[in-house]
Amino acid sequence: MAKSKEVTVEERLRSLYDLQLIDSRIDEIRNVRGELPLEVSDLEDEVAGLKTRLEKLQSSLESVETDITGKKNLIEEAKTLIKKYSEQQKNVRNNREFDSLTKEVEYQELEIELAEKHIREFKAQIEQKKEVIAKTKEHVDQRVNHLKHKKSELDAILSETEKEEKALIKKSEEYKKKIEERLVAAYTRIRKNVKNGLAVVPIERGASGGSYFTIPPQVQMEIGARKKIITDEHSGRILVDGLLAQEEKEKMEKMFKKL
Template identity: 35%
Template sequence: MKDTTVENQLRYLYTLQQIDTQLKEVNELKGDLPAIVEELETKVENYKSEVKILNATLKQLKIDRDKADVEILSLAEKIDRYKNQQLNVKSNKQYDALTREIEAAEKKSLQIEKDMESYEGKMETTKRDLEAINEQLQKAINELSERKEELRSVNKEHEKEELKLKHEREKILVRLDKNYIERYERIRKAKGGLAVVPIKRDACGGCFSRVPPQKILEIRQNSKLYSCEHCGRILVSNHIVGTSPEV
């Protein structure tokens, strides 16, 4: 059940900030590992996609090469048949017609042989590319495995603390007004994780800009949510800090 008095809402906001600050510290202990793991996962998927494309290309080149090989054999048989027919023709017209067929078949065969050489050249290039990508893929998989193990180790070390803080955070969120939560999250995102700060020595605890005396008096009333005029962070009184539950 929500306690909607402004004073208690301010306490919840300040407590939420303390929880989020501790969660941030826990995450900072992980260093760049989460980002590194995510980057490596993306790299592995990209390499796998490249391997898939290259394998498909190689398969099609083999099909095209084999088809060309069959066509060359078929044309060779056709040329032999035409030459045998020339031995039995009874007119120059028939002989010339067969000669033209032979020349056309030989020309086509030469073109297909060139195509076949091209297919084989592309196959060799694709095989080399595939070998290089597979090598890079394996390296990325090995590195990803190592980094994941490092991250698991770090997560395990701080797992209980992190779960406790997240549980406390959920308990606070159900007590907070939705509008306050949205405002808090918006400021926290814009200000490097620090949205709620106390007044210290008459200054904002976030940007250290001076807070006017009249505003300090108003903030001490704990009856309204006030923001720093310079950085926009939510300001709370020392009373709120002192009476908020420790995390």
């Protein structure tokens, strides 16, 4: 049986740097989207809340209009009773009956007066509520238009990047399978703990990428030899030499163009 080919340190470094380039590309795409998905979600919640408020205001307006109808009915009933008591006064047998009917008429007149006062108050409430409803409707329209604009913006970005992002995520998983689990775990841990998610960086001007700490010449030579995996003692990032990084960048750029 043929022995499976042993993966060299250089091959591991290349695979790790390729994985970094893929994941960095995914990060770039997500950064383009930025806060837009969250903005859209917040706007949707805001619009839903405003619409609920509008419904409550409309319901409250209808309730006041129902109260006015009730008071108008009460006035009509009171007028009917006044007419009835006034007719009865014409046929009373004594002053006591007349006075009793007079009190009933006065009571109904007070009921009419009170109902008319309530109707005036209700009408003032209606005007206030209509004003609030009009302002709320205007605010809802503004936020709905803003939401449409933001959704359109997000949809445009998604249509441009979604296909590429999915392909890159698939590639990222494929490349992780090429690397031993121990290294993938280390890479993932470093990525979470460092700025910009850069876990594998090349040496630039004698320092690790994105760092100002100089790497000793002896260590630079060891990195260039590609015989062992070396990490930056300051940031913990995995280090690769500039030439390897350049070769892998060119290779991966060609792959990205095909996605």
